[in-house]
Amino acid sequence: MFTEEEHRKVQEIRSHYPTAQAAVMSVLHLYQDKYGYISFEGMQYVAELLEIPVEHVLGVVTFYEMYHDHPIGKFHLQVCTNVSCLLRDSDTVLETISKRLGIAPGETTDDGTFTVTEVECLGSCGTAPMMSVNKEYKENLTPEKINEIIDALLAS
Ligand code: FES
Structure with missing residues (x-):
């Protein structure tokens, strides 16, 4: 292997x-x-x-959440829903992503492009709400910013 x-x-x-x-x-x-x-x-x-x-x-x-024991999408969106992010509206982050991609947390799009999961604190509380896309942090998220991120990923 x-x-x-x-x-x-x-x-x-x-x-x-x-x-x-x-x-x-x-x-x-x-x-x-x-x-x-x-x-x-x-x-x-x-x-x-x-x-x-x-x-x-x-x-x-x-x-450890960073390891996956089953296949995941090409882009793994891990949305922090711990206290700081929750207080800064991580619910809207998840809602925006779910609505845009048509999947709930824990699911992968049919084409295998995106997986969305809810995770505990990623250590970037000062820039809440945030998520990681694969290993890159996306911070101070707003619905507009999330849609821009998804557009850029789709175009990549
Ligand atoms: S609570 Fe979200 S990064 Fe810490």
């Missing part, structure tokens, strides 16, 4: 940590960046690579 170069990267990652278990998150990022999500087969692969129990890998993947 990994190329020789990726195997070397895994070894390099592993060398930065005192135990194999401690390296699992970085290796999972490597896997998810390549495949888009981490299937159970992928978890088994990472477990074998690091020689750790698959239950440990499964626990990490299912605990």
Whole structure:
């Protein structure tokens, strides 16, 4: 599943940590960046690579929201609905996105372009309401700004 170069990267990652278990998150990022999500087969692969129990890998993947155990859209819109964003109207953010794309939180558009999820604080409370699109933060959102972001993604 990994190329020789990726195997070397895994070894390099592993060398930065005192135990194999401690390296699992970085290796999972490597896997998810390549495949888009981490299937159970992928978890088994990472477990074998690091020689750790698959239950440990499964626990990490299912605990952290940044890992996906099923396919998601090309653009993953993660809308923060924690306190600061909620007070700054994250409900309108979700409503605008859902109305525009025709999907509810947790769903993916039929063409596989967009997935929308509700997430806990992304650490950008000062620019609430906000969301991330893949790894990029979009902040101080308004309905107009959201539609512009979606237009730009569709045109990309
Ligand atoms: S509450 Fe939304 S980024 Fe912190």
